[in-house]
Amino acid sequence: MPAELVLEEPVSTVTEIAENEAASETLQTSSGPSRRAFIATATGGFMLQFCLPGLSRVAQAAGTVAPTQFNSYIQIGADSSITVLFGGCELGQGSMSGLAQLVAEELIVAWSKVKSVSAPPSAISYITGGSSAIRTNYLPLRTAGAAVRMMLIQAAANTWGVPVSECMASNGIVTHTPTKRTLTYGALAPAAAKLTPPTNPTLIADSNLKLIGKPLARLDIPNKVNGRAIYGIDVRIPNMVYAAVKHCPSLGGTLASMPANANGITWVNLGNAIAAVASNTYSAMAAIGEGGDNGGGGGANFNWHIPASAAQVNSTLYAAQAATLMASGKPVNAELIGNPAAAMKTAASTLTATYSFPYLAHACMEVLNCTVNLTSTTCEIWAPTQASGWVQATASAITGLPLTAITVHTTLLGGGLGRKIEQDYIAQAVTIAKTIKKPVKLTWPREEDFGRDQYRPMVLARVQGGLDAKHNIVAWENRIVTPSILAQRGWIAAGAEDGQATEAATGLPYAMLNRSVDFVAHPATVPIGFWRSVGCSFNTYVIESFIDELAHQAGIDPYTYRRTLLANNPRFLAVLDAAAQLGGWTTALPAGHARGIAISEAFGTVVAEVVEISGATATGLKVVSVACAVDCGRVINPDSVTAQMQGGIVHGLSSVLWGHITFTNGTASVRNFNNYRLVRMADMPVIKVKILSNTNAPTGAGEPGVPPLGPALANAYFRATGIRVRNLPFFPAASTMSDG
Amino acid sequence: MTTLNINGVVHNVTVPDPNMPLLWVIRDIVGLTGTKYGCGIEVCGACTVLIDGSAERSCNMSVSEAVGRKITTIEGVSADGVSHPLQKAWIQLQVPQCGYCQSGMIMAALENFPGGDGSGISNVCVCGTYQRIKAAIVLANTL
Numbered sequence: 001m002p003a004e005l006v007l008e009e010p011v012s013t014v015t016e017i018a019e020n021e022a023a024s025e026t027l028q029t030s031s032g033p034s035r036r037a038f039i040a041t042a043t044g045g046f047m048l049q050f051c052l053p054g055l056s057r058v059a060q061a062a063g064t065v066a067p068t069q070f071n072s073y074i075q076i077g078a079d080s081s082i083t084v085l086f087g088g089c090e091l092g093q094g095s096m097s098g099l100a101q102l103v104a105e106e107l108i109v110a111w112s113k114v115k116s117v118s119a120p121p122s123a124i125s126y127i128t129g130g131s132s133a134i135r136t137n138y139l140p141l142r143t144a145g146a147a148v149r150m151m152l153i154q155a156a157a158n159t160w161g162v163p164v165s166e167c168m169a170s171n172g173i174v175t176h177t178p179t180k181r182t183l184t185y186g187a188l189a190p191a192a193a194k195l196t197p198p199t200n201p202t203l204i205a206d207s208n209l210k211l212i213g214k215p216l217a218r219l220d221i222p223n224k225v226n227g228r229a230i231y232g233i234d235v236r237i238p239n240m241v242y243a244a245v246k247h248c249p250s251l252g253g254t255l256a257s258m259p260a261n262a263n264g265i266t267w268v269n270l271g272n273a274i275a276a277v278a279s280n281t282y283s284a285m286a287a288i289g290e291g292g293d294n295g296g297g298g299g300a301n302f303n304w305h306i307p308a309s310a311a312q313v314n315s316t317l318y319a320a321q322a323a324t325l326m327a328s329g330k331p332v333n334a335e336l337i338g339n340p341a342a343a344m345k346t347a348a349s350t351l352t353a354t355y356s357f358p359y360l361a362h363a364c365m366e367v368l369n370c371t372v373n374l375t376s377t378t379c380e381i382w383a384p385t386q387a388s389g390w391v392q393a394t395a396s397a398i399t400g401l402p403l404t405a406i407t408v409h410t411t412l413l414g415g416g417l418g419r420k421i422e423q424d425y426i427a428q429a430v431t432i433a434k435t436i437k438k439p440v441k442l443t444w445p446r447e448e449d450f451g452r453d454q455y456r457p458m459v460l461a462r463v464q465g466g467l468d469a470k471h472n473i474v475a476w477e478n479r480i481v482t483p484s485i486l487a488q489r490g491w492i493a494a495g496a497e498d499g500q501a502t503e504a505a506t507g508l509p510y511a512m513l514n515r516s517v518d519f520v521a522h523p524a525t526v527p528i529g530f531w532r533s534v535g536c537s538f539n540t541y542v543i544e545s546f547i548d549e550l551a552h553q554a555g556i557d558p559y560t561y562r563r564t565l566l567a568n569n570p571r572f573l574a575v576l577d578a579a580a581q582l583g584g585w586t587t588a589l590p591a592g593h594a595r596g597i598a599i600s601e602a603f604g605t606v607v608a609e610v611v612e613i614s615g616a617t618a619t620g621l622k623v624v625s626v627a628c629a630v631d632c633g634r635v636i637n638p639d640s641v642t643a644q645m646q647g648g649i650v651h652g653l654s655s656v657l658w659g660h661i662t663f664t665n666g667t668a669s670v671r672n673f674n675n676y677r678l679v680r681m682a683d684m685p686v687i688k689v690k691i692l693s694n695t696n697a698p699t700g701a702g703e704p705g706v707p708p709l710g711p712a713l714a715n716a717y718f719r720a721t722g723i724r725v726r727n728l729p730f731f732p733a734a735s736t737m738s739d740g
Numbered sequence: 741m742t743t744l745n746i747n748g749v750v751h752n753v754t755v756p757d758p759n760m761p762l763l764w765v766i767r768d769i770v771g772l773t774g775t776k777y778g779c780g781i782e783v784c785g786a787c788t789v790l791i792d793g794s795a796e797r798s799c800n801m802s803v804s805e806a807v808g809r810k811i812t813t814i815e816g817v818s819a820d821g822v823s824h825p826l827q828k829a830w831i832q833l834q835v836p837q838c839g840y841c842q843s844g845m846i847m848a849a850l851e852n853f854p855g856g857d858g859s860g861i862s863n864v865c866v867c868g869t870y871q872r873i874k875a876a877i878v879l880a881n882t883l
Binding site: 091092093094215217218220221222223224225226227228229230231233234236242264279280281282283285286290291292363364365366367412413414415416417443445446639643646647648649650651672673674678679680681682684686687737738739 | 760761763771773774776778780799813814839840846858860861862863870873874
């Protein structure tokens with residue numbers, strides 16, 4: 001008979017041997033009065049259920065309360081294998097492996113014995129976003145792993161009738177040291193499951209860490225080199241039909257009439273879109289006239305009702321509105337230090353610059369898709385999602401089924417980048433399944449993925465700086481005009497300050513006595529969302545370009561100028577110096593080459609990048625190299641951090657060189673990759689990454705590599721050409737890609 | 741009935757439309773999902789397969805063009821899925837991030853394997869793994 005044991009304990013009782021880090025890391029992880037509960041069940045193995053109370057920033061912004069229910073699990077198999085189940089997802093960032101690495105460390109097992117899978121969603125599940133998987137769950141997961149280890153050791157001591165102090169765990173085996181008797185974790189699991197989890201698990205001391213900080217091979221990679229990795233788009237279920245969706249060409253429009261079902265196509269009205277259902281993906285896409293050059297000869301003619309307001313969804317109009325709001329909009333103050341207005345009047349010199357940023361697409365390699373099997377009593381969903389808990393809620397609202405009747409399988413994600421937090425494609429798939437009463441896989445044609453993204457918002461930002469005679473910044477006024485992601489979702493009041501729109505513009509590391517940062521909400525209705533690094537993706541460009549402009553005005557080397565402004569900020573200074581050294585800042589450049597530098601903090605992580613370019617003209621440039629230094633606190637897997645910096649740099653590079661989407665009559669200018677150029681092999685710089693490792697609490701890795709790239713590139717480009725790029729992207733006329 | 745030779749196996753399949761791109765026949769009808777849909781217009785390369793040893797973008801190649809030719813997909817690179825030198829190097833250097841484009845990348849690299857450094861590959865990787873892809877191709881040449 002399975003024994004069951006429940007214990008609840010406050011998370012604040014967690015302690016750690018390494019006293020120097022315990023305080024700061026506990027602060028990171030104990031958000032509110034969270035309680036963790038352990039349940040161990042003896043069912044031929046062992047499963048520790050526990051609650052990871054951390055919420056990613058998106059969940060917090062949505063008003064989600066911290067979870068108190070079980071949402072994560074550590075399982076020990078009879079063969080002593082370890083499975084870590086976590087409610088997040090693997091979208092390429094490697095954190096599912098990184099989290100398993102923490103558990104493997106505390107359980108003292110070989111890495112080859114560990115698996116990592118997505119946990120089934122609970123009512124409040126983790127949302128993958130905000131570069132938070134490791135930094136939010138680092139200490140709780142280590143604690144859970146340590147609890148399991150102590151229970152296994154206790155079980156062995158009980159079996160042998162010896163003191164715990166005579167037993168040690170290693171490599172999946174507990175040994176009674178004096179007699180050399182051994183038992184495997186798998187053999188001990190049933191007895192361990194009957195024990196009370198310790199109230200105060202003892203973490204492995206820093207000096208004994210064997211896996212944390214090592215570049216272990218990621219668990220998801222082997223199946224990504226042979227086609228066996230299953231992404232959402234690869235799901236196949238029995239008797240499944242295939243759907244593709246086409247939205248109204250104009251935002252705000254709806255379907256006016258339904259075509260008749262014919263030629264094996266069933267149509268489904270989705271309100272602002274229509275779905276074609278067929279026996280295969282190609283036929284469904286062809287029916288709507290998308291999915292390829294020969295997409296069914298244009299597909300059916302659809303009748304759309306397009307409201308007059310669609311004409312207002314227009315980028316030229318938006319730019320004019322932004323300029324008006326910049327000049328005379330009613331600002332909300334996000335940060336005020338000292339009296340910048342007064343200080344500006346007495347400054348020895350001033351400088352003002354205005355920067356503009358376009359809408360950007362996520363452009364995940366895997367288009368949006370979702371597979372649904374709906375019956376009268378159950379709903380099973382397979383989806384590449386960053387928010388499995390929300391998927392459950394979405395399906396419940398449409399089907400009327402209780403949450404407990406809805407099973408969500410989180411597949412691998414072919415990129416997420418913030419787009420796969422959203423629920424639009426999930427809701428469509430569930431609606432189609434409900435309408436046609438068949439298992440169905442919905443796949444968005446690439447044209448729809450670009451045409452109906454939830455875009456990185458457009459921005460107009462202005463900075464005015466005042467310098468004294470010694471080039472110190474005595475006044476700084478920054479105004480940011482942009483639509484608010486949070487207000488558009490109703491998560492904050494319309495017009496209220498959106499902290500994600502002003503992030504990286506506030507809390508600057510530089511010495512400046514008087515500073516104000518204002519936010520003005522732009523009324524544009526284009527759907528906007530969370531794009532890798534969110535507000536940092538534009539604010540850091542503004543700040544780090546403008547610092548460079550001030551350095552130029554002062555006639556001081558921009559690295560030296562930053563060093564002076566950061567004199568009292570040792571963390572930033574160390575990262576800046578490391579990047580400058582790695583990028584050879586003080587070394588001679590070949591003819592025609594130029595360097596730029598930038599630094600920023602995002603998601604708790606400080607990154608500095610030095611970009612070297614060559615062949616810069618008014619219409620193009622070649623990025624030769626990028627040197628990146630990063631301080632993200634304690635590093636779990638340095639190779640994963642390096643990969644994220646490399647990826648962030650490439651992502652940032654594509655976006656500033658070419659990325660832009662404009663709107664006319666509510667229609668996006670981009671429908672496919674041929675008009676949305678991304679860095680390819682021939683464009684690649686050599687990227688070098690230096691990690692400044694330390695034992696501070698882990699901070700984010702997925703996003704912080706992006707922000708400094710743009711301004712470092714712009715600063716290099718200015719040095720090469722005298723052209724200061726204040727309106728993004730650099731080269732809109734070069735933003736096409738052809739085949740081959 | 742359409743007869744296709746995929747990874748040395750003969751598949752007799754019913755194709756609803758002779759213009760149907762090879763990509764969708766491979767994925768939806770044959771059921772090999774390692775070959776990916778990315779753009780449908782031969783730009784991104786996620787759908788790359790080998791046709792008689794040449795890298796081709798299958799998203800816009802009608803299935804009828806592939807009849808009578810040897811088609812190799814990512815599933816056919818090695819029997820165990822990890823032992824081809826390119827696969828070994830890809831794992832050793834931890835190339836993939838999200839991994840979605842990597843089937844196409846490996847197939848593009850396979851066309852000229854062994855040899856070269858992949859600098860001629862024009863496939864798209866949004867995760868930005870190009871530097872590791874290049875290094876892995878160079879490493880695979882030595883394995």
